[in-house]
Amino acid sequence: MIAKHLHHHLVALGLAIVGLGAAAASLSPDLVASMRAKPGATQRVIVRTVARPVAADTAMPARLGGRVTRVFTAYPGYAAQLTAASIYRIAARANVVRLSLDRPVAAANRKLPKGGVCGPWDYAARAVGADLAWGAGDSGAGIGVAVIDTGVAPNADVPVAAFVDLVSGRAQPYDDNGHGTHVAGIVAGNGTLSGGPAGPFLGMAPGARIVAVKALDGAASGYASTVIAAIDWCIANRAAYNLRVVNLSLGQGVGESYKDDPLCQACERAVAAGLVVVAAAGNAGDGYGGIVSPGNDPAVITVGAAKTMGTALRSDDCLAGYSSRGPTYIDNLAKPDVLAPGNRAVSLRAPGSTLDARCPGNRVLPYAYGGADNEARYFVLSGSSMAAPVVSGICALVLSSRPDLGPNAVKAAVMLSAQRIGGYDAVRGVTTSEYDWMSQGAGYVNAIGAVKAAGMLRADDGTVDGDGDAPAGWGSDDIQGECVLWGNSVLWGNSVLVAKMPWALRTVHWDGSVLWGDGAPWTASVGPGADAVQSTSVLWGNRPSRRTSSMSVLTNGE
Numbered sequence: 189m190i191a192k193h194l195h196h197h198l199v200a201l202g203l204a205i206v207g208l209g210a211a212a213a214s215l216s217p218d219l220v221a222s223m224r225a226k227p228g229a230t231q232r233v234i235v236r237t238v239a240r241p242v243a244a245d246t247a248m249p250a251r252l253g254g255r256v257t258r259v260f261t262a263y264p265g266y267a268a269q270l271t272a273a274s275i276y277r278i279a280a281r282a283n284v285v286r287l288s289l290d291r292p293v294a295a296a297n298r299k300l301p302k303g304g305v306c307g308p309w310d311y312a313a314r315a316v317g318a319d320l321a322w323g324a325g326d327s328g329a330g331i332g333v334a335v336i337d338t339g340v341a342p343n344a345d346v347p348v349a350a351f352v353d354l355v356s357g358r359a360q361p362y363d364d365n366g367h368g369t370h371v372a373g374i375v376a377g378n379g380t381l382s383g384g385p386a387g388p389f390l391g392m393a394p395g396a397r398i399v400a401v402k403a404l405d406g407a408a409s410g411y412a413s414t415v416i417a418a419i420d421w422c423i424a425n426r427a428a429y430n431l432r433v434v435n436l437s438l439g440q441g442v443g444e445s446y447k448d449d450p451l452c453q454a455c456e457r458a459v460a461a462g463l464v465v466v467a468a469a470g471n472a473g474d475g476y477g478g479i480v481s482p483g484n485d486p487a488v489i490t491v492g493a494a495k496t497m498g499t500a501l502r503s504d505d506c507l508a509g510y511s512s513r514g515p516t517y518i519d520n521l522a523k524p525d526v527l528a529p530g531n532r533a534v535s536l537r538a539p540g541s542t543l544d545a546r547c548p549g550n551r552v553l554p555y556a557y558g559g560a561d562n563e564a565r566y567f568v569l570s571g572s573s574m575a576a577p578v579v580s581g582i583c584a585l586v587l588s589s590r591p592d593l594g595p596n597a598v599k600a601a602v603m604l605s606a607q608r609i610g611g612y613d614a615v616r617g618v619t620t621s622e623y624d625w626m627s628q629g630a631g632y633v634n635a636i637g638a639v640k641a642a643g644m645l646r647a648d649d650g651t652v653d654g655d656g657d658a659p660a661g662w663g664s665d666d667i668q669g670e671c672v673l674w675g676n677s678v679l680w681g682n683s684v685l686v687a688k689m690p691w692a693l694r695t696v697h698w699d700g701s702v703l704w705g706d707g708a709p710w711t712a713s714v715g716p717g718a719d720a721v722q723s724t725s726v727l728w729g730n731r732p733s734r735r736t737s738s739m740s741v742l743t744n745g746e
Contacts, residue, residue, distance in 0.1 A: 214279045216288040218443030223272050230254070232290035233275060234413055234450040236265040238283045245283065252277055258413050262423040262461070263454045267413035288450050291440045293403075293410040310389050310534035312374075312578055314500035317636035317667040318392045321585045326639055328393025328584030331591075332431040333375050334463075335577070336418040337368030337438070338408055340400035341538035343565075344380040345389075346372045349397040350429055352421055354414050355405050364406035366541030370569050371437045372398045373535035374577035375584070381536075381565040382557040389534055389557065389566055392581020392635065395588065399429050404438065406542050412440055416454040423461045432587050434458055435580040436467040436488075437573035439480030442517040452485040459487045464587075464595040466491060466580045468572035469524040470512030475615055476626055478512035479523045489583070489599050490523045493530030493575040494609075494632055502667060505529070505632060506611030507623055511572055513615070514626040525599070525629040526606050528582075530575030537567035582635045589639050592647040601645060603630040605637030636667065 222231060237245060246256045246266055252274035258267040267290050270278065279287055313319055321327075332349065340348050341363040351361040363369045376398050377391035378384075385394070403418040404410045415438065422434055436455075446452040455465045465482075469492040472478030483490035492511040497504045508531045514523040534552055538544055544551070544567065551564035559565065579602065586598050593601075608631035610621040 214284060214286045215275070216286065216444040216448060218291075219275075219287060219289040222289055223275070227272060230269050230271055231275065232257075232267070232292075232411060232413075233270050234265060234267050234288045234290045234416070235278060236263075236285045236288070236450060236453075238264065238285060240264050241266050245281075248278060248281075249274065258417055260413075260416055260454075261420040262457050263416050263420055263450065265450070267411070267416075286448055288448065289443060291412045291443065291451075293408070293412065293415070293438065293440070311496045311498065311500040312529035312533060313390055313392060313635075315496045315502055315505060315529055315667075316392070316578065316582065316633050318582065318585065320636040320667065321589075321639045322394070324636070324639065326585045326589045327395030328376065328581065328588045329395035330397065330430060331393065331395075331433065331584040331587045332397045332399055332426075332429040333393070333433040333435060333580055333584055334399045334401055334418075334422045334431050335368055335372045335375065335435050335437075336401045336403050336415060336422070337371055337435075338365035338404045338406070339363035339368045339402040340372045340398060341366075341369045341536070341541070343369070343373075343536055345377040345382075345536055345565075346375075346391075346398050348372075348400050350399045350425075351402070352400070352418075353402045354417055354421070355402050355410065361400060363402075363538040364541055365404065365408045366538035366543035366567065367404070367408055367437070367569075367573065368400060368402070369538040369541070370533075370535040370543075370567055371435060371573060371577045372400065373566075374533060374574060375435060375581045377536060382559070387557065391535075392578055393584035393588070396433075396581065396584040397429065399425075399431060408542070412451045416450055419454040419458050422463060423458055426461065426463060431463060432591075433464045433466065433580050433583045435577050436465065436482065437576045439468055439470050439483060442479070442481050442484055445518050446481070446485040446516070446521075447519075449481050449485075452482045452487075455482045455485055456487045459595045462594060464489065464580075464583045464598050466576050466583065468576040469493070471510045471571050472512045473508070473510045473615070476513045477515060477517055479514050479516045480512065483512075483523060484516035484519065484521065486521060487595075489579055489602060490525045490629070491530075491572060491576045491579045492524040492527045492628065493570070493572045494527040495531040496529045498532075502607070502609075502632065505609060507609075507613070507627055508570070509614035510570075511575075511627075514629075522625055523629065525603055526579060526631065526633050527609070527628050528575040528578035528633045530572055530578070531570045532568055533570065533574035534566050534568055535574070537564055539563075543567070543569070579633055582633055582638055585635055586638050586642045590642045590645070590647070593642060593645060594647070597645045597647065598642070601638045601642040602633060605634045605641045606631035607634055607637075608632070634667070 249256050249268045254270040254274050256266050256268045340361050348361045375391050376393050376396040378394040379387035379390040382389040401418040403414045458465050465488040467483040467488045469483050469490050470478050470480035493508040495508050516523050550568045552566035583598050608622050612619050
């Protein structure tokens with residue numbers, strides 16, 4: 189009896205019983221914490237196996253009183269509901285690499301635009317120079333962009349090339365939340381409902397093809413395992429729809445290193461399969477260290493939100509105060525990668541959806557764009573959720589110009605053409621000529637610059653063509669009357685621009701003795717191959733929100 193009591197006590201504490209000591213190391217820290225907090229509860233778990241699980245693997249949870257909820261394809265493993273005792277039994281199997289908490293997905297519409305709808309125009313496309321790319325003949329034509337979100341409601345602006353429902357299994361496109369429809373319009377809205385190609389509300393790549401994969405329900409809630417299954421579907425079906433870009437306007441709290449996080453690892457598999465993965469940075473911009481997963485993974489393009497200030501000029505654009513900043517929790521990596529317009533974004537409305545019912549004041553009335561009837565077709569939302577699809581659309585523009593480029597080269601073109609900006613810094617309470625790297629990454633995206641930069645890249649190794657001088661056409665572009673320089677960290681001639689890891693172009697080193705409040709705690713070092721130096725002291729103790737395990741669609745505002 190004493191031994192039995194001791195056994196249950198150890199399991200409840202999330203510790204290893206005799207003979208399972210090695211297995212305990214295979215559990216993610218947040219899973220162990222959840223087991224300690226709820227010792228008798230069944231846990232939702234993602235089990236990572238050495239190779240794709242076989243029948244013997246997926247049969248074991250049922251024998252131990254649990255059940256398998258989903259078996260993955262590209263990601264080696266499965267999701268299950270397990271008791272604490274069975275978690276350790278499964279962790280002890282030789283072919284099991286790791287068990288992670290299947291983190292919940294929940295809506296995060298905490299703040300929405302103040303003061304009603306915006307004016308009659310949405311300036312995001314012009315502010316980033318997407319209209320110049322259209323004029324040069326690049327519209328994203330033929331490029332498939334997967335929007336993994338709450339679905340897409342049928343509409344004339346975004347014909348859906350394919351729809352997959354991993355939540356309810358329905359065959360026809362729908363969006364019971366409204367978030368995914370808004371995101372899809374930012375990527376590829378063709379403006380039909382606002383007057384056609386000359387209308388005010390066009391997406392970044394109006395020629396791109398949207399593939400809607402519904403992984404979140406009407407409340408924008410679900411689990412990481414469903415998002416992983418959506419990514420798996422994109423990998424398996426990329427050829428059928430010419431899928432080249434995956435947009436993830438969602439995120440979860442960082443509970444473990446990106447090297448172990450199942451969602452991050454699923455994204456890395458997508459990149460290895462040739463898909464550009466774009467993820468939102470998050471909306472926890474009240475301090476540093478708020479980047480969410482999978483935006484904390486170096487393989488993805490992580491996007492923070494900027495404000496256009498209601499004009500097409502770039503000179504007045506600035507960082508949105510809510511946009512999450514780096515470094516990443518646990519790994520201390522430099523993020524975000526870039527900023528893009530995300531505040532008061534006008535895109536498609538999903539009539540009758542959760543957001544539509546909750547926020548009727550966010551509807552854009554037809555008079556604002558010369559609509560012929562009284563039905564509002566468009567909607568206003570803010571957040572890094574809206575910034576990410578701007579970059580997904582730009583990636584489609586790049587790929588329609590250079591379909592031979594891989595994800596790493598596309599990421600390099602986007603980052604190296606970005607323009608560093610400054611403005612009011614809400615965290616530091618000062619106006620700065622240039623935001624730090626942890627706030628804006630490489631800078632504010634430049635669509636026409638990214639397209640032209642991509643033209644200078646070689647598909648094989650990512651080096652710049654040229655003999656040491658700037659190629660013709662490189663240097664600046666006139667975006668809405670402003671001369672925009674194309675980045676300041678380009679290596680010319682035969683120097684390797686991308687190699688296989690474009691994120692190594694700029695690596696940060698953190699002096700752990702420097703506190704956040706006294707200026708610039710980070711210094712940047714440019715050069716391929718450098719490694720990030722982790723901090724000697726972690727400053728997360730008074731920021732518990734950075735450690736939360738919840739996942740949310742990243743809609744926010746100010």
